[in-house]
Amino acid sequence: MKRKDFLKTGMAAGLGAIFPFSQSSVSPSPIIREARNIIFFAYDGFTWEDFSSAQHYNYRKTGKPLHLEKLFKTGSAGSMQSHSLTSMVTDSAAATSTWATGRKIVNGSLSIYPDGGELTTILELAKSKGKATGIISNTTITHATPAGWIAKQINRRDEENIAEQYANFKADVMIGGGIEAFDPELRSDGTDLYKPFLDTGYQVVKGREKFARIQSDKILATFNEGHVPYEIDRRFRGADAPTLLEMSKKGVEILDGSDNGFILHIESGRIDHANHRNDAGASLWETLAADETLCMLMEYTDHTPGTVLIVASDHGTGGASVYGVGERYRASSNIHDLLDRRTASFPWIMDQLGNSPETALILDVIEDATGVLVTLSDAELLQQAISGEINMPDAAAFPRQPIATLGWILKGGSNDDPTHLNINYGTTQHTAGAVPAAVYGNGVEVKPFGLVDNTDFFYWMTSALGINYKNPEMSAEKALQFY
Ligand code: ZN
Ligand code: MG
Ligand code: ZN
Numbered sequence: 001m002k003r004k005d006f007l008k009t010g011m012a013a014g015l016g017a018i019f020p021f022s023q024s025s026v027s028p029s030p031i032i033r034e035a036r037n038i039i040f041f042a043y044d045g046f047t048w049e050d051f052s053s054a055q056h057y058n059y060r061k062t063g064k065p066l067h068l069e070k071l072f073k074t075g076s077a078g079s080m081q082s083h084s085l086t087s088m089v090t091d092s093a094a095a096t097s098t099w100a101t102g103r104k105i106v107n108g109s110l111s112i113y114p115d116g117g118e119l120t121t122i123l124e125l126a127k128s129k130g131k132a133t134g135i136i137s138n139t140t141i142t143h144a145t146p147a148g149w150i151a152k153q154i155n156r157r158d159e160e161n162i163a164e165q166y167a168n169f170k171a172d173v174m175i176g177g178g179i180e181a182f183d184p185e186l187r188s189d190g191t192d193l194y195k196p197f198l199d200t201g202y203q204v205v206k207g208r209e210k211f212a213r214i215q216s217d218k219i220l221a222t223f224n225e226g227h228v229p230y231e232i233d234r235r236f237r238g239a240d241a242p243t244l245l246e247m248s249k250k251g252v253e254i255l256d257g258s259d260n261g262f263i264l265h266i267e268s269g270r271i272d273h274a275n276h277r278n279d280a281g282a283s284l285w286e287t288l289a290a291d292e293t294l295c296m297l298m299e300y301t302d303h304t305p306g307t308v309l310i311v312a313s314d315h316g317t318g319g320a321s322v323y324g325v326g327e328r329y330r331a332s333s334n335i336h337d338l339l340d341r342r343t344a345s346f347p348w349i350m351d352q353l354g355n356s357p358e359t360a361l362i363l364d365v366i367e368d369a370t371g372v373l374v375t376l377s378d379a380e381l382l383q384q385a386i387s388g389e390i391n392m393p394d395a396a397a398f399p400r401q402p403i404a405t406l407g408w409i410l411k412g413g414s415n416d417d418p419t420h421l422n423i424n425y426g427t428t429q430h431t432a433g434a435v436p437a438a439v440y441g442n443g444v445e446v447k448p449f450g451l452v453d454n455t456d457f458f459y460w461m462t463s464a465l466g467i468n469y470k471n472p473e474m475s476a477e478k479a480l481q482f483y
Contacts, residue, residue: 036306045272045317096148102458114482132258140178275318278407281342319426341371
């Protein structure tokens, strides 16, 4: 092709083609070989910027690096592109389904195409090979990220139906929030969804009491009606919740006893929730709680030959950026002292404020929970937001109100204000940028990688387990016909 022609065709393609997006490597190289156990640890809504913020905070407070930093440095690590079948910004349902099936689907669905064509997940394939299976999350256990590994559902929001699909699939280990999808008192159809598990030899636990003492090779443990409370509220406000570490340790202990190896999906699901709310304190503590869990998982892997640990974020959320402040940015790290004063999540703050707070209450509660004395005009901005009148700038990118207004008044409105965090959130939505990913193995061949696609992980896992399987593919153009 002549250079002129090349430029012409290149430009035509650039202007006209919305799809396809960049896909996975034509044939993703099998970077993992022959694993007996796979642990897939998902950080929902976690960006490299979130990593940087937590990394420096942790180092300053403890003098030690995050385990995540060690993992990125010692393991095979890189970045993952996350777009879904028809959108450059994915949601968690499409993202997790892609990990679990190797195919991109449309946002909002779980391991199913819009025409109803179901995909087969890695958990199903592993189970049919005799592996034990498990899902663990600090969101409701029926929430999108764990659900995509088992359920087939056009609409991710029908968590009661997802619980029914769990009752059919019967993973050996299910631990998370979300009593509401199983309990007959809370389910809309009054069905007791704990019963099919009890009838088939599962230990069923509601709440924390019996959890630590449980001895069983099959377990359904649900804590809290909805999501497991934020780590920041558990730690500083006495919220009743197990830690992600407690949940994960129990799951690993149980699955470790399986005859034929296991595959376990664990999710740190509330980094995403905190970032949606532009809540830097809650996000930090979720990341630190995930890191404590990661430490245990890396140690388990070190002691268990044939185990591979995959860690990845599914997409970014919130678009946080830590920006430089002060002369030559020298005051940038003051962020750590300000983050230290955060002792409650934004939802906890909003609960204290109720539906029509006086400005005096707003000032008090925010100072108590964040150490920041906001201005009267900022308190009025929040007061207006709570009453439904949104006056913060750029509100279009921050539809999650009134909580986004709280985030807005707590971030550094004026760049060198030493009382406000120098973290700016760009949005309350998901973002498109490539996110962190890593693979860590013991006695398992793990090759290095750079930029990968979220479809690749499925093929890594199937090749590790000696499974030869490809799900059917749907084009973006065809998927769009169903909207
Ligand atoms: Zn997500
Ligand atoms: Mg999630
Ligand atoms: Zn999200």
